Amino acid sequence: MIRRDDATEAQVRAADPGLSTWLSANAGSGKTRVLTDRVARLLLQGVRPEKILCLTYTKAAASEMQNRLFARLGGWAMRPDDALRRDLAELGEDGPFPTDRLNKARRLFATAIEAPGGLKIQTIHSFCATLLRRFPLEAGVSPQFHEMEDRAAALLRVEVVEALASGPDAPRVTDVARGLSEDGFDDICTEVLAHRAGLIPPADPATIRGWFGVPPNQTADAILQDTLRPGDMTLLHALVGVFGNSGSNDQKAARALGRITQLDAGAIATLEAVFLFKGGKTPGAAKIGTLPMKSTRDAMDPALLDRLNDWMRAVEDGKARRIALHAADRTIALHQFAEVFVPAYDAAKLRRGVLDFDDLIDRARALLNDRDVAEWVLYRLDGGIDHILVDEAQDTSPRQWDVVDRLALEITSGQGTAEDRPRTLFVVGDKKQSIYSFQGADPGAFDRMQEQFGAQLAHGPTPLQDATLEYSFRSAPVILDLVDATFRGREASGFAGRGSHKAFHAAMPGRVEMWPLVPKPDKIDDPAFEDPVDVVRHEDAPAVLARRIALELRRMIDTRTPIAVFDRDRGQWSSRPMTPGDVLILVQSRGPIFDEIIRALKAANVPTAGTDRLKVSAELAVRDLRALLTVLATPEDDLALATVLKSPLFGWDEQRLYTLAHHRKDPFLWQSLRTAPAAEAETTLLLDLMRQADFQRPFDLIERALTRHDGRRKLLSRLGLEAEDGINALLAQALAYEQGEIPSLTGFLAWMETDDDKIKRQISQNADQVRVMSVHGAKGLEAPVVILPDTTPKKDEIKGNVVTDAGRVLWKTRAAETPETVATALADAKARQNAERDRLLYVAMTRAEQRLIVCAAGELGKEGKGWYDIIRRGMEERGATIEPFAFADGEGGAGLALDGTPWPAIVDIPPPAATQQDALPGWAHQVAPPPAPAPGSRSPSDLGGAKALPGEDGQDVEAAMAFGSIVHRLLEHLPALPRDTHRDAARDLLAEAERPLLDAAMRHVDACLDAPDLAPLFAADALVEVPVTAPLAELDASILGVIDRLVIDDTRVLAVDFKSNATVPATIDAVPDGLLRQMGAYAAALAQIFPDRRIDTALVWTATGEIQMLPHNMVMDALSRAAHLDQAAPAP
Template identity: 50%
Template sequence: GTERTIFVVGDKKQSIYSFQGADLTEFDGMHAHFTAKFAAVGRAMEAMELQHSFRSAEAILRVVDLTFDDRVNRGLGGAPKHLAFHVDKPGRVDLWDPVPKPDTAEPKNWYDPVDILPDAHEHVVLARKIATRIRQMIDTGTSILEKGRPRRVHEGDFLILVQRRGPLFSEIIRACKVAGLEIAGADRLKLGAELAVKDLAALLNFLALQEDDLSLAAALRSPLFGWSEAQLYDLAHNRGDRVYLWQALRNREDAFAPTIAILDDLRDWADFLRPYELLERILTRHGGRRHLLARLGPEAEDGIDALLAQALAYERTEVPSLTGFLVWMQTDEVEVKRRLDSASRAIRVMTVHGAKGLEAPVVILPDTAKRADLVRDEIYMTGQGIALWKTPAAESPALIADLREDLKERQRQERMRLLYVAMTRAESWLIVCAAGDTGAGDDSWHALVAAAMDKAGAATAPAAGGDWDFGPGKRFELGAWPAPIPSAQTDAIRFADTLPTPGRWLADPAPEPPEPGAALSPSALGGAKALPGEAGLDEEEAKRRGTMIHLLLEHLPLSPRAEWPAIANALLSIEEDATSAEIETVLAEAAAVLESRALAAILPRALREVELTAALPELDGRRVHGTVDLLLIEPARVLAIDYKSNAIVPDHPGAVPDGILRQMGAYAAMLGQIYPGRAIETAILWTRTGELMAIDPDIVRAALRSTTTA
């Protein structure tokens, strides 16, 4: 019989998702299980390794290998050994000296926000140093090799990875924005925690319920209105019993006219605008975005844009209303996950977990300080599957103490794998820095990399003495690093001095663009639409009857056969004021067409009511717009079918009225532009007889050429 194959791909060094159930023990167990199964039938289980790295330069890989020595490789399944595929690619690893904690904490003003770090805090200092260094690298033309050629670095080349989204994460984003760097923002955003979102939500809550005093007070104190504490106290204090804050504000219209004007405008529109439109009115018409960014800083823009995106998402899935949107947002704490694409040419800041599978020319690891081993599990599982409650360390029996230590060891091992993943995201340049205590030995990532840099023979200062361009630290590099590339801005300024003085055209208004001519309809290209025998019939009644049949042919295929009579009655009695007898007649004709053998193979695969627009050279470039009743698109051909309800049906294609042939010719010409290289076919389905009549392409083309557009 056929031999079956088992193909398993896995890299134990990159197993960093234990919180999602990943377990190296299970992986090893399954490997042993399949090895035994193969051995039982006399076959070998092949284990193959990929040692070449197609991403990182040799300098980075050498530091990675030296970082995970015998003491710390226990989480990687052995010391890694890499071979660089791009052996000539220059590489560089920088290790910055850690930013120490300040000796004394700065006294804070009582009114300062409790979650804002002082300027001397080590996280703030490091974040600003990183932003300054990136700004310097871009401005001085620092270059990297790409496909063997040097080019200037830009913001999209930088990937900043942290272990967790803590204060350092936020400070880096803030510092980069202050430095004027393009930054993609946070990869995950807890919408409810953003101050700008809280301010906007308070205003929306007031607009939904004017009696909500707390929301109105929060909105007035926010940057949206900029009230001081004294102004709010003056308004709210002694306003009387059972007087809402909004009513108290209205009673003092002369003193607070600008605020009342904005609130009145928003209240007038709150019941008529969708949530997204109402937010845009707040942010744009009334300057809300400008006020929020001025007070909260440029990092507030991420929260504002995410809230707008959530408003659009809500409108796509729910019936839009202000109260509905507020309930939808409060049902659960909304966390927005954003895909940070390197193609956007913006700095990416994310966790190492989020960067799995990504890469960048320059990777910065700032979150490498000493980190305590914390076991957050409240329940410990023994090897026998018994659940035990966590107890305080001082009171824990030996069994629970051993389980706690085992969990800590697993955390340490996974943190080693996390460091491995972080370091191997870098293509050309790896920068390792830290804020706070870095410990020694394997206490921190920074200490591990520092030991590896010493083993690699990293330089501690330039040959001429002093510090590196990033300050005190170490550097290890291999290969010839490309020289800086001068800024193109200088050449642009020099070139601008030689531009000629603009003429009068610069001050003259631009001419009005020509009005596009009205589109022609394929059914209005002239020519007879019926055979001579129909001349005595009521023309208006024939058009009405054709309209009713078209309506049925358009809507009936979407529903089961048993529902057709009810649908026909609902459509025609309202749309065309048809009698029961008329409905019965046209329904029978439409049903016969839909159930005919001619359409049996076409209808399930065809598109209905397809609109086409094109400028046709056959009509002197005039634009034509029409709707094809049925369109069948196949790899080699395209078939356009039009329904015709003529009372007298021609017995062969050559007898088809010229006006209908011109219409089909227009369809064929438009489809020829859309689907070049495919055979374009046209056909008419005569509803009176259910006959599908194919029309020779030469006939319809000749009919179209005979059309005059004068």
């Protein structure tokens, strides 16, 4: 008899095929092995494969289970007798094992492969689809129905709403549209479908009003009349007088009340703002006892104070009633819209022969509960299913449980069970890992269904046994102890009151680190104007943490950080060096830090698998190909053509594109391209595709561009191998489009506009790359090193338009106008959301095998609700030590650490001999150096040096600058106007300027306009206030300035700057050095812009209307001095 340890014995008992079992399995406890073992033991007992149904939550889980089962059965087929006997005994089978029994086990692989329909290991959606196809007539669906993808569903919803909006139900659409933003209608339609069980049939208006405490005949006018009573206007005037002689807050209230001229609906907002608390502990409550201030209240006529308090109570009551009425009307509009939208949407799907994924469950559920046909269907299934196994039961929704309940009816009722044909139910899950509420998962249903099945099977031949797997085969003891400490006391989130995790590998080395917080920077310079508003800057906390993680991983790999490996033959631990594939980085959501980490890993030359979710339309390769298709459909689209030319498909640079586009004679860029002598290859390629555009399907066009014209190679060589996922996804979308629509290029482009699809990239666990994923995406995965960088608190808000309260579907209102009914529903939803965040953290922490690293960037908040603070409290409870960290980025700080068993010495294993020579050169494996930061911008007028002549230093600098601005503004606008209108125009232009100052400025303007030498500056072809920017090597920076007047001809460019100094230099040598530096900067910039023309600079002294031409060498020498501002004379 084989002796087993406690963990293995618990698995063997749970896999007993003769018992119905409800199994609660901790993370890493081997539930997939138990499922596989149970199916194998059922087959060993002679159960036919087609009589076993395994329902899993994901396709990946189904594939994993099937692969494991076939691997085991295939292994048995080739095992020697003694080895096979040992395998069967370890599985839990009782001996003896004669030859015929061994041969039967060897034949199981062929039996499973040849079973009609194969082994039924599938998702519940897949099973429901199979059920509906088997009974289409009974289910009321087309036998040829197909599942509708999200994009097709979105387009169909739009079509249905448009049809409703143009028909007799248009008022219902309008009522809902009033409460939505421009792009929010599809969201409300999606939510209506998700909550259809609570909306169909709809609640009647009187019932909905009752939910909010609104009388059936309540109207807004009635509430207004109760709030504003006769005589209130007299009271209002009296209050204005009293409040006006009180404190500052009361005076502010008096001014607000004084602006009310008529007591009507328009006055309500002001009265509520004055009479009611806006926030604090009692938002919306009347300010009785606080308005007006105490001394004023004490001095008021008691009768007037009583009338004030009564009015404030009326306003308080009126607001509550008005908010409740508004919320009730919104919810009524939602239910009445759902009443017409849901049937119309279902009818549209029926006409097209399609079902969405919710339909698969709902139709199967309805089929199994239809009294007219349910017995027939169950009779047919009664002969087909004897054993039901449900995986990931904690993520099964109540609607899916209904399907399982009906399938298990014969098992739980005990009917139809022959003596020699036992039937069993096996359910495995972990309430602590229920994290898919957005897909309908309800952890409460896990307990309810256990109780229900337990009661139903209590008196049958196979009572439901309650089993638990507490041992973790995955994580080190130090990590499991921290998990128990972290979630102790969180029973509301689904955790037991005491620690419930046991480490199978008690000697497994382990360590938990909590890095010091990366704080939000105190002050960040304003971003460059061309940056996107959501750009993550270099000094932002997420970017800093991402670089720290990447550099630390690079250091850990380079310094051969140990990873423990258990040698089963020797029964002891050894170590190997850490590799990139050992690391799993998990985030709560794919926000800025997600992208920053991937970017930082690549910059640090740490191999990474990239993102685990791909938004097809956002991929650069897809955007380039979509631009190409746009050009083929509309060659006149200049932006699309420019995009294609700059893409890897053609590889043009800015200068080449500028040369083609600038000063072109043709109105469209495509016409210029066709006649450009240097663009023959590009034109030939595009013409070839254009000739095919009217005859070939979108898929064929894309494939032609990728294959015949080498587009795939060009895109991958520029964008990397990751781009291939996006390209393949675009091709798949083209095929999907052609299956449901009449293929056309313009139709496909319009179809792509609705694209918000995200595809899941299959990231191999065996690839030696760091994986960066969301916690949801990492469910079921594990890694020796897990890093949690996204641990700051998340917003405590409920997304979406709809909330539920005890089965009642309500439409949310604005936060400031939330009635008690909606507030209660929101509070319950937030409680469920916070509980799920706890469970999400549990999933994240239990992915770690040996090393768990916790870090955070930004602000932790004061309430301690973020993961960082939750884990910190658990670490402190476990006695974590304060440890100084010195990171590879040069920073450091105090953090926390928990150490378990130390790692043994590394045992080096020689790498396998290379089988082929690397075809790529060495530079292809090196990360390109980061681009040099863009030089800063400097103003030409701020390059140091004196700006004023001797004798002007004592003048008021600010006054002089203000006067100069007035002169510049007048010279900018007045020369284009008739001279006799200048005075009036100046007063209109500078109405705020004092008359003496304006008259003085006009004298400067007149002096300039009367000077014959300055006439070319004010000619029609002279440019005014010209912005100029260019990088200057002399300053090691770019300049950004404005030239007052610019005159350009075929051979010469003249830059002129107006100066309103009170003193005019007698000679050029007397011009202040700061002005020369400014003109030198302009000259250097213009020389780059106009390399084939002479650059001249000049100053115009507006006081006299004189122009001084500046020698080129003089201004350039002055500019060279600007590079050493510490040696320059300070500006006055």
